[in-house]
Amino acid sequence: xxxxxxxxxxxxxxxxxxxxxxxxxxxxxxxxxxxxxxxxxxxxxxxxxxxxxxxxxxxxxxxxxxxxxxxxxxxxxxxxxxxxx
Amino acid sequence: xxxxxxxxxxxxxxxxxxxxxxxxxxxxxxxxxxxxxxxxxxxxxxxxxxxxxxxxxxxxxxxxxxxxxxxxxxxxxxxxxxxxx
Numbered sequence: 167x168x169x170x171x172x173x174x175x176x177x178x179x180x181x182x183x184x185x186x187x188x189x190x191x192x193x194x195x196x197x198x199x200x201x202x203x204x205x206x207x208x209x210x211x212x213x214x215x216x217x218x219x220x221x222x223x224x225x226x227x228x229x230x231x232x233x234x235x236x237x238x239x240x241x242x243x244x245x246x247x248x249x250x251x
Numbered sequence: 252x253x254x255x256x257x258x259x260x261x262x263x264x265x266x267x268x269x270x271x272x273x274x275x276x277x278x279x280x281x282x283x284x285x286x287x288x289x290x291x292x293x294x295x296x297x298x299x300x301x302x303x304x305x306x307x308x309x310x311x312x313x314x315x316x317x318x319x320x321x322x323x324x325x326x327x328x329x330x331x332x333x334x335x336x
Contacts, residue, residue, distance in 0.1 A: 187286060187292045188287060191279075191280065191283045194279065195276065195280070198272070198276045198297065201272060202272060207272045207298065208298075209297070209298045210279075210296070210297045210298075211294055211295070211296040211297075212279065212283065212294070212295045213292065213293075213294045213295075214309075224299075
């Protein structure tokens with residue numbers, strides 16, 4: 167994960183790579199399910215073979231402890247996919 | 252749709268708004284299905300209440316007639332959702 171700043175807002179961002187578009191979109195849905203369950207939502211950019219996940223806290227316009235927790239949980243989702251392959 | 256230029260690549264981009272994250276993600280999946288069916292894939296940024304769709308042709312690093320066709324078909328997907336509400 168890297169910390170980026172956009173429009174003055176600090177964000178946590180990481181790219182995850184996949185074999186094709188379908189697998190990328192499946193990951194987007196998995197992270198989307200996690201987001202819905204936790205009531206905290208990232209930006210998910212889905213492309214062919216790649217998903218970019220960006221976490222930040224809209225209310226404080228920056229990073230909160232919860233964003234780092236969600237980033238770690240996003241990694242867990244990605245790792246569970248690798249093991250399932 | 253507006254034409255944007257990123258890293259010297261012309262792209263077609265439009266934002267679609269929704270009531271929540273779930274509806275936004277559903278639209279992402281619908282456009283993803285269309286992309287898979289046509290073998291031409293956009294970047295889809297899914298956020299709470301918003302999806303940004305970006306079409307361009309990777310091979311020519313710019314815009315091809317097909318991107319404009321896919322943009323129109325993306326609008327059709329969005330309009331079919333409105334009618335279904």
